[in-house]
Each structure stands twice: as C-alpha cells, then as structure tokens.
Amino acid sequence: MTDTNVSFVRTEQIPPSPPPAAEAGIVKWMRENLFSSILNTVLTVIAAYVIIRLLMGIVPWFANGVWEAGSMRECRDILAGASGACFAVLVDRWDHLLFGFKYPPEAYFRIVIALVLLLVAALPVLFQTVPRKLLLFTGLYPFIAYWLIWGGSLWTPLMLLALFVLTAMVYRLIGEQISTDMRKIAAAVVGLIAGVGLAYLLFIGAGELGFIANSIGTSGALNTVAYGAFWLMSGFTYLFFIPMGIFVGYAIYNSYEGGGLVSVVTALLFLYAALTFVFGPVSDGLASVVGLELQAVASRDLGGFVLNMILGTVCVSLSIPLGIALALGRQSDMPLIKGVCVIFIEFIRGVPLITLLFVANVMLAYFMPPESNFDLVLRVIIMITAFSAAYIAEVIRGGLAALPKGQYEAADSLGLNYAQATRLIILPQALKISIPGIVNVAVGLFKDTTLVSIISMFDLVGMIRGPIQNATEWIGVYWEVYGFGAMLFFVVCYGISQYSQWLERQLQTDHH
C-alpha cells in the first residue's frame, strides 16, 4: 500500500498575479477574435480591405462637402470634378425640409415651441421619477399644441378642453355621485333618447342602402349580386330598426344599477349635443369679444419633418389606448363586443396602409355630406391610428395570453372587479411583456408616416421628392437629401428603441 495523504489544509493564500502578456489586452483580443484560424484570418483581411475601400469613397465625399452654394451647378464648379457632397441643398432648403414649403416662415417659432413643450409633456409619461403633477400639463398639451401649430382662435381648443372636462364630470356625476333613483330616471331618459336616435339612424341608413342598390342597377351579373345584397341589407335594417332601438334603449335603462353603461352613454350624448349646438356659437361669440388669435394655418400647409413628427406622435399616443381597448375587447365574454373587435382587427390587418390612406384622401369625401369640412390631416390620423391600433391590439393580446391564469384568479379572489383587476394587475404585466412588440409597431408607424407623400402631402419625403428635387437649381441632388432624411428618422427611431430597452430594465422586478 502506497502512502496517500488525502487530508490537506491550506496555510497560506496564493497572492494574485497578472496574466501572461499574450493572454491579456488587445493582443489577446485580436488573436481570439480576428486571427483564431486560417479562415478567420482570411476573412479579417478581406473585411479590412472592404472597409478601407468604403472609407476611401465616403470620407472624401463628406470631407469635400460643399456647404455654401446656390445650386447644383455652383456645387460642381466648386468641387471642380472632385468627389464631394453638395450639402448646400440642406442649408438652402433647411426650413422646407423641417417645416414644409407652405407653412408661414414667421410662424416657425410656434412649431419650435410646440416641439419643446412636447418634450416637457412627454417627461412624466416616459419617466416615473418625474413629479406626477406634470401629468396635468401633459393633459393640457394637445390643446396648446393644436393652437400653436394650427393657429386660429385660442377659444377653439379652450372650448374643446372645457367640453371634455364637462363630459368627464357628467360621467362621474351619473356614475358615482347621484342616488340610484336619480340614476334610474337618467337611465330612462338617456335610454329613450339613445334608442330613438339609433332607430332613426338605422331608418335613414336603410334608405341609403336602398338608394345605393338602385344606383348600382342590375346590368351585369356582378351588379345584380351587389344590387341584391344591398336590398337585402336595406330590408333587414327596415325590419329591425325599431327592435334594435328598443333593445339598445332598454339595455341602457337596465344598466342603471351598475351605472357603467348609463354614464358612458350619457357622457357621449352630452358631448355630441354640446359639440353640435353649443361649441360653434359660444367659441365664435367669445372670439368676437376677445380675439386671442394666432395666424391660422391650414392643414394642407403643414409639411416637412414636422408633419412626420405630428402624425407619429398623435397616432402613437392614440393607437396605444385604442389597441389596449381592442385587445381587451377581443378577450371579452360579450359576443357583440368581441365580434366588433375581431372584425375591426382582422379587416384592418388585411388591408395595406396605403389603401387606407387613399381611402382617407379620396373615398371618404364621397361618403361625407358635401358641405362637411373634414380635415385631411385628421382623416390621415384616423387611418394611421386605426392601422397601428390593430397591430398593437394583437401585440397586447400576446401579452395578455402570456399571463398565468393564476393572476386573474388571485385578483378575482381578492374581490377586485373587472376594471380594477385589469388596470392594476393584468395590464401592467401584459404591457410590460408587450413593450418590445409595441415599440416595434411604434417605430414602424413613425416611418410609415412618410407614406402620406403618396397622397400628395408634403412630409419630409414628399418635400424631397417634390419641391426640392424638381427645383431647377437642385436637379440631380439625391444622396444628400435622402441621407439627411434617413439620419433624422434614425435618430428618432434609435432613441425610441433605446428608451424601450431602458424601460424594460426598469420594470424588471425579479433577480436584482
């Protein structure tokens, strides 16, 4: 038997020492990452060659760039055959690229103020640590921004704001503050108005459907089918306009005990009535007493990168709540709500955005009464919002589906009602899971705002493609302007992406 000693006790610590020179620093890194095998060495050499060639092309182009010139011809004269960019176009058309070519230059400062205020308004939404009181400003911001950008009388946004506040007060009054008996009376009145109103609308709609059927006529097989279909729809609507009115009216009356549906419908009716009958006269009256006017700018005159920013900001901030509502609606137990949400989402997702924009531009005008003045930018905002809301709804549905059933059960078992459980337990978690997907849609949406250039709106791309490239002095300019456009979009999109990654880290609550 050999004498093996398994027992061992260390009596002295081994002092730390630096690694061998070849195992540390840049030499080690290069050996491991660039020259670890023959193949990698060859690839490294080829890649280095390509990079150097690219730089040899690009660096002089930037370095020789001409910043002061009145036209492409002047640029070429200055460069005298050398390779170089003509950045002078950016200097010359700086205002046009940012603000469009029809926005009054003396009002540019209003847009700048609106954008700076946007940053302030966004702070409390983006960062939890910002004092919550700033949210009040965020709530006011849309009205301020509207006034700054579109101009006109301050009374218009102020009246709108007042109406929204009043509507919210009506909602709370009916929903929470009056007695059940009072609410019962209110529910009866509102149910009656809503029921009769709906029946009337359906009656008119049935007539319209019949009118469309007649105007299609029966010549040709396809027309006959359409003719039949429209008459069928018209007949159904005639058959059901009274029952539908009674049904909806009764449903509203019946909900007086819970208060939810009654207060929503009352508030909406109030808003509708106030907008139709009070809004115009009162704001005109106030404007005639005290002006508070800014030079009014038509929607058609908005343009440049600012138009992309406006469309992007408004559509993202509208489509997230709408997307949440659609996602929750799609999970609803109520077949009507679920059906409406599914049809909306599936229809919108099945149609290209550009089609919706054409509809916004051209088709809607056919359906609207001729005297109605439905702003083009508003139409475009509705379409882009609807489009991205459908996508966001599906992203959030994924987040909702990823939550364990136990979360719903725990919320239920504590006695939280649907609204509380959704707002406090389900959505915070589902939205956190959905952040990457939502950001994906938001970034996509922001870039898709350039599609409005196709329906002859002069956003950044529209400006470049139209007034700038077609100007006689700047014919042939290409890389400079599109590169600049790409850079602007990249800065914003990369910023959004970085923010979302930061937010995800912030919301991580386990293992730290």
Add this chain to the structure above:
Amino acid sequence: MTQAQMQVSDEVAIEIRGMNKWYGQFHVLRDIELTVNRGERIVICGPSGSGKSTLIRCINALEEHQKGSIVVDGTQLTSDLKNIDTIRSEVGMCFQHFNLFPHLTILENCTLAPIWVRKIPKKEAEETAMHFLEKVKIPDQANKYPGQLSGGQQQRVAIARSLCMRPRIMLFDEPTSALDPEMIKEVLDTMIELAEEGMTMLCVTHEMGFARQVANRVIFMDAGQIVEQNEPEAFFNNPQSDRTKLFLSQILGH
C-alpha cells in the same frame, strides 16, 4: 382537540346543498352536501382529479356550479356580479402557486385589495399590512418583490395578503404542494396559528400531520363525491369506506 371544538359556533358559515358541476360533459362534482360552521377547520383530501380543488374554488365563484345552491355568510352565490364580489371580499384564498403579483412589492401586494375594494386609506392599509406581515414573520421583506423571495416566504405573503382583507373564511388550495420540504413547515406553522385564532378554514392538503393537529373534520373525496367525513382521530384510525382505506394506506404507507 376539545379546545378546538369549543371554538366552533352554531352559526353557519358555508352551506352547500345538492351542488353539481360539469366541465362540458364531464361530471366533476356530484351532489355535494356540506355545512361549515363558523370557526370550523376542515381538511379536504382525496386523489388527484377527485374534485377537491374545484369544490373550494366553487365557494368563491372562481368556478361556476351548474346545479344546487351555495350560501356563504348568508349570501346566496348566484351569477350576480355584486353577490360574487361581496362573497369574494369576505373569503380569502391561497393558491398552490401563491399567485402573488410580481410587478408589485410585498407591501403593495398586501395593500392593493384593501385600498381598492375596501376603500381604506393608504396609510391605514399599510399599517394593517405590516401587522399581518409581522404575523407571518416577514416584515423585513416588505419592500422587496415576490421574485426575490423563497417559495415558503411567498406563500406566507399570500396568506398575509388574504388576511389584510379581514376575511371571515379562508380557503387553502394545496398551499404546500409546490414547496420544498423545509419550507412546508413554516407555512403550516402560519396556518396552525391562524387556526388557533378561530378562523374558519377549508384546506385542500395532503399534510396529514396538519389535519390531525388542527382539523375538526376531515373530508375524503373521490370521483367528485364526498366519500367519507369524520373527526381526524376516527378518520385516520378507523376509516369506514374501502376507498378511504386504500387512499390512506397509499399516502401513509411509507
């Protein structure tokens, strides 16, 4: 044992009459008859799939029953959302997988329902929450998130969270089945303490030691029916039905 029985009052806490439940065509619960008096502590056991979890989940309407009646604390359980919310706020429940809210701190987990359902001021709710967290012996974890706690700690928080609603009845759905052996004890200790204070408890569990120590009554279920119920001593020492004997021999066999 005698002391435990003394705490049981004649007042009825839960009354279940002729209750039946189906999942589609599958008959999960069949003619359940059960009366629970206030202060009673009932352990429900049985093989998996016997319907024991479903039974206690019917009591706070996490599952709907299709036939028969359930009356909790004098409130008839119907499809009326108001009744359901009333019952749920009186009945606390602990789950096998704790189901804490991972995006809220321990303290927020405990104060959420009192603040939103009971409309208690935040400060008062926090004091109550700290009181119950001390009771389950984890007040120092109040500002951590559930993901940073061990399973046993999470289950104790879940108990504290339910207690913060000051429920009159507590339901436990296999509270120790997802825990490591050494954590089971700390959760059971908490539950024993609760039992000693006279809480009405229904507990689905396979911890027979716990059943012997605190239960007034042990219910054995199989195939959606109550097969046998008795006081723990009699239940364990002298089971009547063959099915019960087989079950006990299997779980106490080693």
